[in-house]
Amino acid sequence: MDQKYMPEKIEPAWQKKWEDDTLFNVTEDSTKEKFYLLEMFPYPSGKIHMGHVRNYSIGDVVARFLRMRGLNVLHPMGWDAFGMPAENAAISRGVHPAKWTKENIDAMRAQLKRMGFSYDWNREVSTCEPEYYRWEQLVFLKMFEKGLAYKKTSSVNWCASCQTVLANEQVEAGKCWRCHQEVSSRELDQWFFRITAYAEELLDFCKKLPGWPERVLTMQKNWIGKSHGVEVDFPLKGRDDAIRVFTTRQDTLFGATFMSLAPEHPLALELAAGMPQEEAVRTFIEKTRKQDKIIRSSEDLEKEGVFTGAYCRNPLTGWDMPIYIANFVLMEYGTGAVMAVPTHDQRDFEFARKYDLPLVVVIQPEDTALDAETLEAAYTEDGVLVNSGSFNGLPNRQAMEKIADFLEEKKIGNRTVQYRLRDWGISRQRYWGAPIPIIYCEDCGPVPVPEADLPVTLPLDLQLGEGGQSPLPKSADFLNVSCPRCGKPAVRETDTMDTFVESSWYYMRYASARYEKGLFDPEAVAYWLPVDQYIGGIEHAILHLLYSRFYTKVLRDLGFIAFDEPFTNLLTQGMVIKDGAKMSKSKGNVVDPNYLIEKYGADTARLFSLFAAPPERDLDWNDQGVEGSFRFLNRIWRLVTENLEVLKNGPSPVNQDTPSQALHRKTHQTIQKVTEDIKRYHFNTAISMIMELANETYAILPLREETTGAFQEAVRAMLRLLSPFVPHITDELWYQMGGTTCLINESWPAFDSSATKVEEITLVIQVNGKLRDRLSLPVDVTEQAATEAAQASEKVKRYLEGKTVRKVIYVPGKLVNIVAG
């Protein structure tokens, strides 16, 4: 009696066999073409979710497919194991972060294995292990040496609920990216990575990453925010020095009527000193500095300022310009000083109206004169220069160049570029992270930990504080050391590194995960890296992907590696949606992969997540759709098990009868289509083509002597084509049919182009572009014969009645269009 399809029985058995046979473990092999396929590693939260199932199913199809095509495929998995949820669990449940993390990793590893993903587990990496982060500390020291890691006091983003600092990239619309609480600002002594030193290269290589989605490159480009402009000196009245401003609108220079300084500008207080305004200026500066950073940089903040009492001179007009302190001017961008052109900048306009400052129109539309008195908003469009001395009459775009030339000639200013990108703040006032390998000595200042003393191990015997504060500053054992330079008592840095540092290089570690002599074995890295295909969520478009690109360039410049970009091709998969919303606990629309595996098996979970939508789009989860995928696998199961005797024999040659030839053709068309579709990551259409093949294979039943060969061929191809998607059921059926090798070690089926050829084609006949008939004609029909056949058609004749044929369009193999009127 045939056995029912019971995934819960066969799947674990195959997973065990794969593991026992170390089927997925790879080594460097210079005789084979390598392919490094990587999916973003997960944070070990304890359970996989549908996003993981989808991400890793996509990756596994590609990995298994390329393996079958003969490539040496590196497909590793690991854990982004540092981070706050571990600390939160420690606080709420009293478990140590290390224990919590380890248990979660064990649970998730088991789940991933239960999904049947083809990872080389020998290369598993967990970033919270000293064997991993010690190399990150080494890189930190090298960066420190080169000035790429440095410390400065600055106003930083502070998340009160997470009790730590956030990088600019980790603040989303004023809220913490992780806990979504309001972010405020604090003055803190922080470590930074000098990512701005690579701004130009990070931007430039956007053009050199053709394998990345346009969307991601655009987001990175916007984030880096390069703008071209000029720096201009405005001489201070009564002093020898000048205020330097950055502007992208040098064409409006003649309209600059006052100056705005950031409250943090070094000259702010100095200029007001001794003036009647001094007290007002001091109060204003204090007030603004106390103000929340995010509120301060939001557009709807009322523009406010205060006059310093000082003046500078417009270098082109010679006018005296009052100098104001303005709350909307940011010290971190440009020079912290802005020349104010109220007629052509909306912010300056509002400011000028409020404080009754002069307005001068210098650009206006070609045919309309603007009146500064009655202007209701700044005119920011293009136009022609007026009130601008010798530049009058020039279109402003041209004037930009001319004025820039003029400024450079007169040595008043220089063309320059500015970036929006800021340096990456990596200090975190957290416990569960990689310690920053620095020691503070009263005499020597910050001293790097000697390389020989690495790693600086995170002590595991500490208890977390009540409010989530790091226990490191209170741990005498950790804290107290002697200065490596002078030997005097000193203390360790107690901040840990942002976890994005770990994820910036884990993909290199996989190349030689157990290597003990350095970050990685240079030969292994030279063989495997860069990653050929990276797959992950779009939410990392800026954060992780920009940091990784930066870190790669740093490692290159430190001499560790020879490539420029870490990920040659990037695929960003869409979210998993249910009932119109992203799956989330708060929405209550979460589907647990465990439940799916129990009810339908891993193969169904994989199949549905690949079939329901193309990878880049959001996937709408539908329980009935899952049933459909399960049903399909049952169909495949029965197709094989009910014809096992026939399938065990053979394969015998395909007969020449019509049904056999039709199935034979469909088999080879399917091989061709599925191969092409997997190559371009159109898994949903690949699967639907296999479904069609299954339908046609069923249609040939019941088997007769002469159709056996075609049937055997179709089934054997079908199982191999399906195996990257649903590896368990296909291996099971393959072995039942007498196979002795797992399908991942079989070769991918080749298609016979002569088999896909047809003798007859359906030619579409149109009259004036409208479909009127379909004719079955030989493939090699001549244009003349096709045209004649078309005009002979009864259906077509009716439409031609009373009309003259003016033209006939013939597209070989497709259609005949008769133009008549």
Next chain:
RNA sequence: GCGAGGGUGGCGGAACUGGUAGACGCACUGGAUUUAGGAUCCAGCGGGAUGACCGUAGGGGUUCGAGUCCCCUCUCUCGCACCA
């Protein structure tokens, strides 16, 4: 506001360089089988007054022919947003 990407049956989605719109699946309808339910199998399934018509957000254009190319409008999603 700026930038990017989308709008195709009841639903998820197909359609390579312009050439049969709606593959495949879900849901639904009818039938077979069954004591019944489920499962399975067969058939149908864009709309419509069911032979000549209309249909890919709406409007215009190019073309023998447009979901696909061009222009305008609407709409949704995402990213950035006082960056001088």
